Amino acid sequence: MTTFEPERYELLAGPAYNFPLDRRGFFKSLGGGIVVASFLAQADAQESGGGRRGGQSAPKEISAWLHIDRNGAVTAYTGKVEVGQNARTSLTQAVAEELGAPMSAIEMVMGDTERTPFDMGTFGSMTTPQMIPQLRKAAAAARKLLPEGDWKSIDFSKIDESLNGVTAGTMKPTAQWTVLGTSPKKVHGRDMVTGRHQYTSDIKVPGMLYGRILRAERFKAKLVSLDASAAKAMPGVTVVEDGNFAGVVAPTPAAASNALAALKAEWNAPPQTSSKTLYSDLRKTQGNGRGGTETGSVEKAMAEADKKLERTYTVAYIAHAPLEPRAAVASWSGDKLTVWTGTQRPFGVRSELAQSFHIPEENIRVIMPDTGSGYGGKHTGEAAIEAARLAKSAGKPVKLVWSREEEFTWAYFRPAGVIDVRGAVDKNGRLTAWEFHNYNSGTSAINTLYDVPNKKIEFHPVDAPLRSGSYRGLAGTANHFARECHMDELATLTGVEPLEFRMRNLKDDRFKAVLQAAANRFGWGKGSFGIAGGFEKGSYVATCAEVRVEPGRPPRVIRVVQAYECGAVVNPDQLRNQNEGAVIMGLGGALFESIRFDNGKILNPHFAQYRVPRFRDVPNIEIVLVDRKDLPPAGAGETPIMTLAPAIANAIYAATGERLRSMPLLPGAEVQSAPSGSFLTPAGRKRSGRRHGCQRGTHECARHNHPSVANCPC
């Protein structure tokens, strides 16, 4: 099989890690009780090739540790973070399972560079396959050090501290699970429904001021001149200028915004390309692609084929649009820096800060509060660096929260891509040739699991127009879109029914099982139906979709069944939740999400212009879990998003005879009408005809000072 370097994007920089405290010192610092640490073999520590260590290699590394105090309170420490994927709860389950302790006795400390072991980051769906076993081994080892019997019967005041160990216990067999494999509620759920949970943007520290950053008019622009005199004259305002960086600090968010607006800047930017020419630009690749080794001879097989097809598929740039924009609170004490920020890579952000401020990593603490989602979009530390730079000049702690427009513009995007596919089949409907060229979008899930004797698969890196990075599933969505649409086209070409065509060309039993599970539950047959399946990051997924097509309206997805197999299921309800959420998020990229840009500007950096899925876009969704208790658990944050788009495209073909080969599938539907007024607009009242800004899809009448349009005469 062709091998590729895994996708890395911004994950190149691995910090030269040095354990901050020696082990004995650390154990002591936790106070009484026992500590058990578990080591991770170096090979396992590498995130699917991400993060090279530049020659730094310790033979072993602590990956997690566990502390049990003299009251029986358990604290588990891991560098993984919670961004909505339920890691905090599933990791608590893992500890509870092996320790025999109730989940309520266990607190997870996550993603704090001073308190938790080094971790490359929370991405690649690695928390479940990597961190769950590590914590289970540590917990199993700790359990062996404690007296036997029920957790409640243990007298923790008498536990023997000399038992501290660095060891690994033996995990319970899956058949004996009583906590793993069940669906306990989210451990911090109550804080979320009461508004008590503190996200980064909610943190307030004594003396804290508020920052805003001066953004360039266009990408790649250089700051030519800055007149900050008006801003500097404002009370309590500090203006920070440092090369191309400029920002303001003020006592309130409103004062900071006013000061920012008072800055007069001149920028100079080179001419840049437009999304209108995106797909031809992406073909301007230099040199040879990666991979590209050939099995058999594609040329020969194509020439001899009974039937063959050559098609191009494209995917647009899309934005993560996490509902909590990037945010950071930075506080200096001398040359020591503490930063709270929502990031999937707290240790990576620590490295970025060390490089930016030329201070040792030991001087920096990055703390990651459970964050308002990431989807692969929060690997980098822009807000942390900006807040720290402002705080340095202001001499006080500074909070920086990006605006929605900043998040849509200055974060990075899921890469756009062009994918050329050639396929050939014999008269029995068996694949004889497969050639696949991916320009720019990436290598995740680029290989085909279908059985084909002659194949060539190649990735072509491109000097792309926009800053790109990880996104839930990386290129897995684009590559599955191209592959599963092309398989459908080949099925049509050969006159073989699409599910049967896939089965006929598959040897992988796990793949066949999810396809069959989805088809059975869906009631697969003739109709406005589409199917697609795939594999990535240890998990198999298959999706069936049904669309409704009515004259004069864009096709509407009305029903989705998705089957998912990721080994032994750790938390069934949350696995369903991840699948449902991925299907809904995937609807956006499949149907209407698309970043438009021109000459260094994003043209749709607002929710009013960049459509994301809302309540009424959601079809009926059913998730079928294929629980393989005989296999180790794999992650499920990403792979569930990968097969929705091709299933929809194939369903639209079945319904209309029209092949759509470009994501988003419904151009023209990218911009929604303003969110339904419903609760913004009182029932029976027309939205049009109101004046003075009352039509902005908002609640207040700015002109008349009325709190709500309901009371406004205009």
Next chain:
Amino acid sequence: MEIDVNGVRHTVDAEPERTLLTLLRDELDLTGTKYGCGEGQCGACTVLIDGAPARSCQTRAGAMGGHKITTIEGLAQHDALTHEPILHPVQEAFLDAESMQCGYCTPGMIMSGVALLNKNLNPDDAAIMQAMQGNVCRCGTYPRIVAAVRRAAKYMPRVVA
């Protein structure tokens, strides 16, 4: 000016350009109400004004005199004897149905759900989706939110004639 938030009266500056959202978050430290877009497009900042839903990011603080504002922090009641918080039925239903992933949209979703049930105790799914169309959950927990609001409707206090 004076402002009534969750039954507590606060005396605050009424800077003309200040929004209710920043007043709540930055001055009164009621950070359960979230910033999501500042443009009235995502619903993360939803609060109740006199029981009706409003986007606090689009509402001027200065216009709030004489109005009762309820935020996510003010939904739970407290037991008279134990002072333990008793969650609102919508909050309980969100926990029961696990209607969240990252939880950032949750306060706004709950406030929108409460506002709907304040005027309609028996909403069907279409009415729920209609009422909440302006709230974004980027994690995609919409079906669970609809289920939670439907479930909460059963537990809402009702006036018996």
